[in-house]
Amino acid sequence: MTERSEGNEPQQPPERVRIDVAARRRVRVDRTLREIEEQTRVGEVLVQGLIRAQLSVALRLSAVVAVLLGGLPLLFAVAPSLSDVEVLGVRLPWLLLGVLAYPFLFTVAWVHVRQAERNEQDLTDFVDST
Amino acid sequence: MDSPFALPAIVLVTVVTLAIGAYGVRFARTTSDFLVASRTVSPGWNASAISGEYLSAASFLGVAGLVMKYGADVLWYPVGFTAGYLAMLLYVAAPLRRSGAFTLPDFAEARLGSRRLRLLCAGFVVLIGWLYLVPQLQGAGLTLGTVTGAPYWLGAIVVGVVVTANVATGGMRSITFVQAFQYWLKLTALAVPAFFLLLVWRAGGTDSLTADEVPVFPTETMVDIQVDVSVNVVEPVSLVADGVIDGTAVDGPLSWAPGRHDIAQGAVLTFPAGAPVPHADQLDTLDNATWGTPLSTGGGHPEFPLFATYSLILATFLGTMGLPHVLVRFYTNPDGRAARRTTLLVLGLLGVFYLFPTVYGALGRLYTPQLLLTGQTDAAVLLLPGAAIGGVGGQLLGALVAAGAFAAFLSTSSGLLVSVAGVLSTDVVGRGSVAAFRRAAAVAGIVPLGLALQVVSLDVSVVVGLAFAVAASTFCPLLVLGIWWRGLTDAGAAAGLLAGGLLSTGAVLITVLGGARGGWLGVLLAQPAALTVPVAFLVMVVVSRLTAARVPVDVGRIMVVLHAPESLGVHRRAG
Numbered sequence: 177m178t179e180r181s182e183g184n185e186p187q188q189p190p191e192r193v194r195i196d197v198a199a200r201r202r203v204r205v206d207r208t209l210r211e212i213e214e215q216t217r218v219g220e221v222l223v224q225g226l227i228r229a230q231l232s233v234a235l236r237l238s239a240v241v242a243v244l245l246g247g248l249p250l251l252f253a254v255a256p257s258l259s260d261v262e263v264l265g266v267r268l269p270w271l272l273l274g275v276l277a278y279p280f281l282f283t284v285a286w287v288h289v290r291q292a293e294r295n296e297q298d299l300t301d302f303v304d305s306t
Numbered sequence: 307m308d309s310p311f312a313l314p315a316i317v318l319v320t321v322v323t324l325a326i327g328a329y330g331v332r333f334a335r336t337t338s339d340f341l342v343a344s345r346t347v348s349p350g351w352n353a354s355a356i357s358g359e360y361l362s363a364a365s366f367l368g369v370a371g372l373v374m375k376y377g378a379d380v381l382w383y384p385v386g387f388t389a390g391y392l393a394m395l396l397y398v399a400a401p402l403r404r405s406g407a408f409t410l411p412d413f414a415e416a417r418l419g420s421r422r423l424r425l426l427c428a429g430f431v432v433l434i435g436w437l438y439l440v441p442q443l444q445g446a447g448l449t450l451g452t453v454t455g456a457p458y459w460l461g462a463i464v465v466g467v468v469v470t471a472n473v474a475t476g477g478m479r480s481i482t483f484v485q486a487f488q489y490w491l492k493l494t495a496l497a498v499p500a501f502f503l504l505l506v507w508r509a510g511g512t513d514s515l516t517a518d519e520v521p522v523f524p525t526e527t528m529v530d531i532q533v534d535v536s537v538n539v540v541e542p543v544s545l546v547a548d549g550v551i552d553g554t555a556v557d558g559p560l561s562w563a564p565g566r567h568d569i570a571q572g573a574v575l576t577f578p579a580g581a582p583v584p585h586a587d588q589l590d591t592l593d594n595a596t597w598g599t600p601l602s603t604g605g606g607h608p609e610f611p612l613f614a615t616y617s618l619i620l621a622t623f624l625g626t627m628g629l630p631h632v633l634v635r636f637y638t639n640p641d642g643r644a645a646r647r648t649t650l651l652v653l654g655l656l657g658v659f660y661l662f663p664t665v666y667g668a669l670g671r672l673y674t675p676q677l678l679l680t681g682q683t684d685a686a687v688l689l690l691p692g693a694a695i696g697g698v699g700g701q702l703l704g705a706l707v708a709a710g711a712f713a714a715f716l717s718t719s720s721g722l723l724v725s726v727a728g729v730l731s732t733d734v735v736g737r738g739s740v741a742a743f744r745r746a747a748a749v750a751g752i753v754p755l756g757l758a759l760q761v762v763s764l765d766v767s768v769v770v771g772l773a774f775a776v777a778a779s780t781f782c783p784l785l786v787l788g789i790w791w792r793g794l795t796d797a798g799a800a801a802g803l804l805a806g807g808l809l810s811t812g813a814v815l816i817t818v819l820g821g822a823r824g825g826w827l828g829v830l831l832a833q834p835a836a837l838t839v840p841v842a843f844l845v846m847v848v849v850s851r852l853t854a855a856r857v858p859v860d861v862g863r864i865m866v867v868l869h870a871p872e873s874l875g876v877h878r879r880a881g
C-alpha cells in the first residue's frame with residue numbers, strides 16, 4: 177500500500193507487515209540478480225550450498241525407498257513364508273504392493289516437497305538477512 | 307462382449323474429446339500457447355492432465371492383463387509406473403522447469419551448448435515417442451474389434467486421425483483440458499465397474515483367489531478363436547469343438563488328453579462349467595496359490611524372477627522421467643515450486659488409479675479365464691463387466707470401460723504426438739512456427755499409424771515396458787547428471803546416450819522380432835534396464851572425465867538458474 181520500510185514499526189498491523197515483505201523482496205531480487213549476473217563468487221557459492229542440500233534430501237529419501245520398497249523382492253526371496261501371511265483376508269505381498277506402496281510413495285514425495293521448499297526458504301532468508 | 311452401448315460410448319468420448327479440444331483452440335494463438343500452454347496451467351489442472359496423459363493402454367488394459375497372467379510379480383509394473391514420478395520429483399521436476407527450456411533437446415543444448423547433442427536428443431525423443439505410439443494405436447484397433455467386431459485397422463485409424471487433427475489444430479493448451487478430463491473419465495471407468503465386480507464376487511461367496519487349484523470355467527463357456535493358438539492341456543478336459551483342431555476338421559464332442567493342441571483361427575470351443583482351463587502355449591499353467599506368490603513367475607521369466615523383478619523396477623522407476631510426453635508437461639508449470647506440487651499431486655492421482663487394475667486382473671481368473679486359453683488377457687478389463695455381472699447393467703458397465711480404454715488411447719497418443727511434433731517442428735523442420743507445428747503433427751501422426759497398420763502382433767505391455775527401458779537408458783542419465791553434476795560434457799552425454807540407447811534399442815528390436823526368449827540372454831533382452839542403465843551412466847561419467855576440458859565455461863551460472871528458487875529473480879531473463 178505504502179512505501180516499503182526496512183525498520184519494523186511495532187504499531188503496524190500484521191497485514192501491512194506482509195506487504196512490506198513483498199516490497200522488500202523486489203529490492204532483494206534486483207540485488208541478487210545483479211550479483212548473479214556479475215558472476216560473483218558469492219552468488220554461486222550460495223547456490224552451491226543449496227544444490228548440496230537438495231541433493232542430500234533426494235539421496236536420503238531415495239535410500240528410504242530403496243530399502244523399504246526395493247528391499248521387498250529380496251525379503252520375499254529370503255523369507256518365502258511371509259507370502260502366506262494374510263492380513264484382512266489379503267496375502268501380504270498383495271497388500272504391500274497392491275495397496276500400501278501408493279500411500280508410502282505419496283508420503284515420501286510429501287516429505288520431499290516440504291524439505292526442498294524449506295531449503296529454498298533458508299537460502300531466501302539468508303539472502304534477505306545479508 | 308456384445309454390448310450395444312459400447313460403440314455409442316466410444317463415439318461420445320471421441321466427440322467430447324474433440325469438443326473440449328475445440329474449446330481450447332480459442333486460447334491457442336501463439337507458438338508458446340501451442341507448445342507449453344504459455345506456462346500458466348495450475349498444479350491441479352496440470353496434475354490431472356499429466357495423469358490423464360500418462361495412463362495409457364498399458365495401464366488401463368495391460369496391467370490387469372499382466373496380473374491375470376503372471377500374478378504377484380507384475381504388481382511392480384503399476385508400482386514402478388507411479389514411483390517413476392517420485393524419482394522425477396526428487397531429481398528432475400523443479401530444476402527442469404527452471405531450466406526454462408521448451409523441450410528436452412532444448413534442455414540438452416542449454417545445459418551443454420552443443421547443437422549436435424541437441425539433434426541426437428531430438429532423434430531419441432522421436433524414437434521413444436513413436437515406439438510408444440504404435441502400441442496405443444494397436445490397442446485402439448483391438449479394443450474396437452473386441453467390443454464391436456469392427457476390423458482392426460478401423461480403430462487404429464480413428465484414434466490416429468482424431469488425435470492428429472486435434473493436436474494439429476489446438477496444440478497443447480487444448481490438450482491440457484482434454485487430458486485433465488480424461489484422467490477423471492479413466493478413473494471412473496475403472497473404479498465404478500470394479501466396485502460392482504467386487505460386490506458380485508462377495509455375493510457369489512467370495513471364491514478364493516489363491517487356492518491350490520488352476521482356474522476353471524465358471525459356467526459353460528463358448529470361446530471364439532480369433533487368432534491361431536496352441537494350448538497346453540495339463541488335466542484331461544472334455545469339450546465341444548467346431549473348427550480345425552490339430553489339423554483336422556472337427557464338429558462335435560472332443561476329449562483332450564494332457565499335451566499340446568493346435569487350434570486354428572475361426573474355431574469355436576465350448577467347455578462345460580468346472581472344466582480346468584487349458585492355457586495358451588506361451589503361458590505356464592499356474593495354480594492360483596503359485597500365481598499369488600511373489601517370485602514365482604518373474605513376469606514371464608520364471609528362471610530368473612529376482613533379476614527380472616529388479617530390472618523391471620529399474621526401468622520403470624527411472625524410465626518415467628525420460629518419456630518425452632511426460633517431460634514436456636513440466637514446462638507448463640508457472641515455476642519450479644509449482645512443478646514440485648504438481649508432481650506430488652500426480653503421485654496421489656496415480657496411486658488411486660492403480661488400485662483398480664489389480665482387481666480386474668485377479669477377478670479375471672475367476673470370471674474370464676478363457677483369456678488364459680486365447681492368451682489375449684489384455685481384454686480382461688473390457689470383458690469382465692459383461693461376464694461377471696451380465697444383463698443390461700453389465701452391458702452398461704462394459705460400455706463404460708470401453709469408453710475409458712478409448713480415453714486412454716486418445717490421451718496418451720495426444721501427449722506423445724505433441725512432444726514428437728514439438729521436437730520435429732523446432733529441431734528438424736522449420737523454426738517453431740505454428741504452421742511448422744501443424745505440419746510436424748501430421749508427419750508425427752502418420753508414421754506410427756502406418757507402422758501400426760503393418761505390425762499387428764506386437765504385445766502392448768511388452769513394447770511399453772521396452773519403451774521405458776530405452777527412456778531409462780538415455781534421458782534419465784542425461785537429466786540426472788545434467789542437473790546435479792557440473793562435470794558433464796557434451797561428448798560424455800552423447801557417448802552415454804548412444805551407449806544406453808543403442809544397447810536398449812537393440813534389445814527392443816531383438817525381443818520384438820521374436821529373437822532369444824529363454825535363458826540369461828532372453829531375460830536380459832526382455833528386461834535390459836538392469837544392464838543398460840548402469841552402462842549409460844558409467845559411459846557418461848567416464849567420457850565426461852576424459853573430456854573435462856569441454857565442460858561449459860558458464861556451468862556455474864547454469865547451475866544457479868537450475869536450482870535457485872524463482873524468488874531470487876535469476877529466471878527473469880531465462881524464463
